[in-house]
Amino acid sequence: MxxxxxxxxxxxxxxxxxxxxxxxxxxxxxxxxxxxxxxxxxxxxxxxxxxxxxxxxxxxxxxxxxxxxxxxxxxxxxxxxxxxxxxxxxxxxxxEGGADAASFVFADGKMEALGTARWPDLFPQARVAFAGQGSLLLEIPPGSAPEAALSTSQAAGFGRFSRVSES
Amino acid sequence: METPVTGSEILLESLKRENVEVVFGLPGGAVLPLYDALYSAGIRHLLVRHEQAAGFAADGYARVTGKPGVCLVTSGPGATNLITALTSAQMDSIPIVALTGQVPQSLIGKDGFQEADTIGISLPCTKQSFLVRSAAEIPRVIHRAFQTAVSGRPGPVLVDLPKSALLEKTTPHYPHNESGAQGTLRRREWDQEEIECAAAMILESRRAVLYAGGGTIHSEAWPELSELAELSQIPVTTTLMGLGAFPSCHPLSLGMLGMHGSYSTNMAVCESDLLIAVGARFDDRVTGRLKDFAAEARKIQIDVDPSEAGKNVRVDLALIGDAKEALRAIIAALKRGRPSAARDRRAWLDRIDGWRREHPLQYDKSADSVKPQFVIETISRHVDEDAIIAVDVGQHQMWAAQFYDFYQPRTWLSSSGLGSMGYGFPAAMGAQLAFPDRQTIAIVGDGGFQMTLNDLATAAQYRVPVKIVVLNNRALGMVRQWQEIFFEKRYCDIDLNFAPDFAKLAESYGIRGRKVEHQKDVDGAVREMLSDRNPCLIDFWVDPAENVYPIVPPGASLAEMIVEPPRVQIEDEEEVLDDLWTV
Incomplete structure (x- = not known):
């Protein structure tokens, strides 16, 4: 770093x-x-x-x-x-939020508003950064996420994050 | 095919491959197989009288050599008794490898006899803990333990050894690095742009101060520290951990800063416009009230541990990596940028000299009663430059830090971060084992010494020629001082008048002891002690009313230090002293 x-x-x-x-x-x-x-x-x-x-x-x-x-x-x-x-x-x-180009979406498995099974449909180019116990962290290449998908995920209460740093 | 050997034998062979010369320990049930193998292993073992002393002795050995100290104890109480020493080593970043026995694997978690959750207990006070599950794991785990202890920011590593693994036989496979893992694995995260920035900040500054901590010693950066100081004419202050990193007699030396730093040092830090922290962590005893600490100064922090960057104090530039390499890079940048980086700091140095003249460290030298500061100065005057000084915690520790002249690094042993009483004497024994021919003096208080004096037996048994100087004020002196100054003289439970005659106690262990009650006898006693080739003890009955000054009150800024005792005319000293003991 x-x-x-x-x-x-x-x-x-x-x-x-x-x-x-x-x-x-x-x-x-x-x-x-x-x-x-x-x-x-x-x-x-x-x-x-x-x-x-x-x-x-x-x-x-x-x-x-x-x-x-x-x-x-x-x-x-x-x-x-x-x-x-x-x-x-x-x-x-x-x-959470952070930079404009937020490129990670975190889905809390306890939320039932949107089944995690639908994520590949919403963000077809996304990479799974973490998955466990129903939670999901998706890395979305910048500019690849359809606005509608982001709106849908936000409306469902899922978090949009941007990476600050990594080792 | 090689003949299978026991886990105990594999362990001892692994220690040899890590160049271990001496182990400090105390046997018990869970480690009996290991002690059986030790019987003929050719590794020196020092039998201590309490496991805490094993940990402190390993710590002392590590501080003077830079190599990991090794201690070995049994399971349960043996391991729990070690925890204070490990915590102290963790706070001061001292490489120790602690080997603890454990009940057999099948009994772990079943509350077996002398079972303790050693790994669980040790988590917050070690850099890493390993539970060995089989004999085959031992070579890899031991190698990694030694590597971890010295790499990056050093620290204690614990290896928990179930008896079953010590008894199990297997054919060992040792890691390839057979010369041992010792030697700092240096780390660097900065880039040249940051180094140039540091150099520019130094050149722009007019009132710079170098603030060197224990990391300067761990990374062996003292030559570079001196070079940078001299090149740039920047005065150097050290923390308690950093004492010895810069010679006390150097014209640019400011001595120690902080709660008991001298007036001139603390004022220099307060008035500085650039503070360069080298392997120092802005400890609360150093900074006083945080928001006022070097408030006008830009700050550069050099530290191998990234989590120290800006942990307590906001810094302008953090160079994460080995201090020696960072200082070398800055020196090179300064030399490239400007042949003479000294700039005009004469006015700054003159101003510091003025503060020094205004309020020097002082005490009453004409008294008949023994002044503890005088004892320290006398020792300092008579010892060799490479003498090793180990201290406990309290007033005597601060007087030693103030009045002893340091010439070399790795000569000062102090439980600085944790502040563990009882440290000094066993740490001195550990250091003496590393360097049998160097003068090694434990300067202790009567309070701390009573916590580990049972190891007089160890010094006597092995003829460890450590010299023990007890500055005996018949009290928990630093607590008394705080009660006097900050708690309106409500002296509560600080009276240690009920104590053994330390000189006679030493004699009972077969160690020469002497009691000194008058200042005029100090010099002769110190010289006689230093000429003795055996362990010996001097019990100096020092003035119990003496306090450590300056002192920064808790929560105050460095500039608000109390420089000297209030000037009150004492008409009847006896009455005052009686008052101390009757409350």
Whole structure:
């Protein structure tokens, strides 16, 4: 991950007064529950209140998807803390809304308004970034999503995210 | 085909391949197979009297050598007793490999005798924890444990070893890197544009300060730190962890900053226009009130751990990577950009000198009672430049940080982040094992020493020639100081008058002990101690009313430090001292 010197690092001067927004983290770990437990403990210690979490066991790895509210000034630290944790293979994080070219759609499996089976029809060029326990994170190539599909997904209450950074 | 061997034998062979020379430990049921193999393995083992001492000794060994210290304890209470030492090592980024016994695999999770969830307990206080499931896993796990302990930001790694894996026989396959995994795996995320930016910020600044922490020592960046300081004429302050990274006698040395930093150092930081943090984490004991910390300064942070970038203080430029490489790159950029990067900092250095003259570190040198600062200065005057100093936590630790002259890195051992009392003496033993011929002095308080003095037996048994200096004020001194200054002298449970005679106690272990009660006897006692080739102890009965100054009150900014004690005329000193003990 590259940073530019023009960027400042650290707690925002506004601190906790910044509006909290929704964040989505996907984390791949070694196939070791100790690493998994360590991550959950990090979330606890850093005061992250997870509103949605999904896990998946892949071949040789575990994958965690977590959604939570947080202040923008804190996310860089949490991301860096996770990416430097031993046993973490890959971590990416996304901000709800964010950049105009939001290119990820997250479907919470608990929502029944739109069956996940319809996603390939709505976004035929999408790649599944995460799937587990009915939740789905789709990566949509920029400009490939029909406006109607985006409207449909938003109307159904699904989140649109843009990737902030990945390891 | 090779003959199968036990997991214990494989483990010891793995340790040898990682160049392990000494293990600090205490046996018990779950690790008996390992101790059986150790009987003839050719690895030195130091039997401590409490597992915490094994952890602290491994920590001391690691700090002076830069190599992982190794400790070995049994399951259950053996492992839980180790936790404080691991937490301390985690806070200070010290590479330790802790080997803990565990009940046989079939009993894990069934509340077997001396079973504890060691992995679960250790999660927040280790960099990584491994549970070995079979003998065949041991070579890979041990190799990875050593690699993890020293790579990037160093830290403690725990390997939990079920008895079943130690007894199991298999044909081992060792990783190819047989020369050992020790040696920092350097990391770099910056690009040249960022280095040029750092150089430009240095050249633009007029009141720059280098702020060096423990990461400077971990990455062995002290030569580059000195080169940058001299090239740019930037004064250097160090954290408690960074002491030794820059010589105290250097004209650009500011000493330690923070809660007990000197007036001139803290003022320099407050008034700086550029602060360059090297392997330092803006700890709350350093910054005081965050919003006022170097408020006018642009900040550059160099750290190998990306999660430290801007964690506590907003910085203008973060260079994530190895400090040694980052400093080298900045120096090269400065030399390329301008042959003389020194610019006009004379006025800045003169201003700092003015602050130094205004409020030097001082104490009453004419007193008959033993002043703890005088003891530290005396030790500093008589020891070799490569002497190793280990301290506990409290007033004596701060006096040592203030009044001892540091010449070299890796000579200062302090549980700095966790602040664990009882650390100094076992850490000194660990360091002494690494360098048997160097003077090694544990400077401890009477409070902390009582937490690990049972290991006098270890020093006596192995004739570890560590010197123990007890600055005995018959109290939990730092707590007393806070109660005096911030809690209106409501002294509550700080009285340690009920304590053994430490000199006689040492004698009872077969260690020469001496008690010193007058300032005039300090010099002779220190010289006699240093000439002794055996372990010895001096119990200095120091002035119990002495406090550490300056002190930044909790929640205050560095500029609001209390520089010296309030000037009150004490008419009857005895009465005041009685008052201390009768509340």
């Amino acid at each position: 590259r940073r530019k010197f023009s960027t400042t690092f650290g707690p925002s001067k506004l601190g906790k007064k910044d509006a909290a927004v929704k964040w989505l983290f996907t984390i791949d770990t070694e196939e070791d529950l100790i690493v998994f437990c360590r991550l959950i403990n990090i979330f606890r210690r850093k005061g992250v209140k997870i509103s949605w979490m999904s896990t998946a066991a892949l071949s040789g790895a575990y994958r965690i998807l977590a959604v939570f509210q947080g202040h923008p000034g804190e996310m860089d630290h949490i991301f860096n803390f996770i990416r430097r944790t031993e046993g973490v293979l890959h971590v990416a994080y996304y901000q």
